[in-house]
Amino acid sequence: MNFLNFFFHLFILFPVMYTLENSCQNSWCSENNILIRFPFLLEAEGDQEYPYCGYPGFELSCTNDSRTILTLPYSEVFYVREIDYLRQYIQVYDPHHCLPNRLLSLNLSGSPFVTRFLTNYTLLSCSTPNIGSQFIPVDCLSNSTHFVSVIPSLSFTNSLPESCFIVRNLSVPSDSSYQDFFLNNQISEDFELTWSSPNCRYCELQDDMCGFESRNSDQVRCFSNQQTNHQTGHSKDDLLISRIIILCVGGTALLCAIGTGCLACYSRGRTISDEPAININITRMGVGLDESTIESFEKIVLGESRRLPGVEHNDGTGCCPICLSEYNSKDIIRCIPECRHCFHAHCIDEWLRINTTCPICRNSPSPHFP
Incomplete structure (x- = not known):
């Protein structure tokens, strides 16, 4: 029996576990869409089979029209515009195209992300439109009786037009490459989030892949393309072929082991009695x-x-x-x-x-x- 157990672990269990350990794949919501790899993971794949292919809190999902979405614990969903794995930031935008409204309730607690840069603005509500060139309208928050606009807090004076009142002050995430979050009197639809853990910048600089050391480890390390297919672009067909080959070789060895074990048991039964x-x-x-x-x-x-x-x-x-x-x-x-x-x-x-x-x-x- 120990003989059979040895062959089972050597030729069946070990190859299958090795295949699972190294089966993380690149993902997309659609062809030529945003590349999704460690630390990010598509929720549908992680929940069902390979949760260790992504870092906790970095789950993404796809819409019915193949858009990539990020769900924050207390701020609902944002659409993903871009992921920069080297600089470790993700660029997102509001699917309803009213980012100021989303920023009023933005809450990043419970997520691994933080805002890169913050600029303070004052949100105003006025009874008349076009009250000044420094006031930038926010059409998605305005209606026929109230016209909402914003102004950089540094440019804001205590004197307000009689038709306006302050709604609240707003801290806006912005990219350092922008002179201002507002360009050409229009509000940008995008903002950036970054993360510090896991830190995979060194792996990205070396053109290596980042991932967990093992299936049961919470430590990350770099994997070269020659070492493993962990998070590489190998197709699922290649992975399937490898599994078939491993199982065929292991299955043949197991059948030989079973036959040898049965022969040994039969020989033992034939020699138990002293009679011929x-x-x-x-x-x-x-x-x-x-x-x-x-x-x-x-x-x-x-x-x-x-x-x-x-x-x-x-x-x-x-x-x-x-x-x-x-x-x-x-x-x-x-x-x-x-x-x-x-x-x-x-x-x-x-x-x-x-x-x-x-x-x-x-x-x-x-x-x-x-």
Whole structure:
């Protein structure tokens, strides 16, 4: 049994586990879309099969129209515009194209992301439009009676037009490459989030892949393309072919091991008894004992010790000379009275129906037969 376990772990379990360990794949919501790889992971893939292919909190998903979305714990969803793995930032935008409204309730707690830069603005509501060139309208928050606009807080003075009042101050994430979050009197739809953990910048600089050290580890390391296919661009067909080859080789080895084990068990059963092996053909046609004579022979039920009557095989390790199976407790045994040789009841009954002699000593168990 230990022999079979060794082959199972060596040729079946180990290759399958190795394949799973190295089966992380690049993902896209659609062709030529945003590349998704570690630390990011598509939720549908991570939940079902390979959760270790992404870092906690970096789950992305796809819309029905193949857009990539990021769901923040307390701020609902944002669409993803770009992911920069070297600089470690993700550029997102509001799917409803009203980013100021989303920023009013932006909450990044519970996520691994932080804003890169913050610029302070003041949000105003006025009863008339076009109150000044420094006021930038926010059309998506305005209606026919209230016109919402923003102004950089540094440019804001305490004097307000009579038709306006302050809604609130707003801290806006912005990119350092912008002179201002607002360009050409229009509000940018995008803003950037960054992360510090996991830090994969070194791997990206080396043109290597970043990932967990192992399936059960929370430490990350770099993987070269020659070392492993972890998060590489290998197709799923290549992975499937590799699995088939591994399973075929392992399966063949396992079948050989099973055959060897069965042969060993059979040889052990043949040598348990000191008597020479008996070549029995219980299907041979002939005239044996009648049922009443057979039933007159003693039947016993083996106890836990599995000891048989008589001096032979009384150590509890014997086997039936007819079927070569070991005796077990509660087996029903029938013994021939003249020679005291014992067998499984169903085995010796079939034998005596077509034979008139004991299968071991060849003596007749009935005086009616020579």
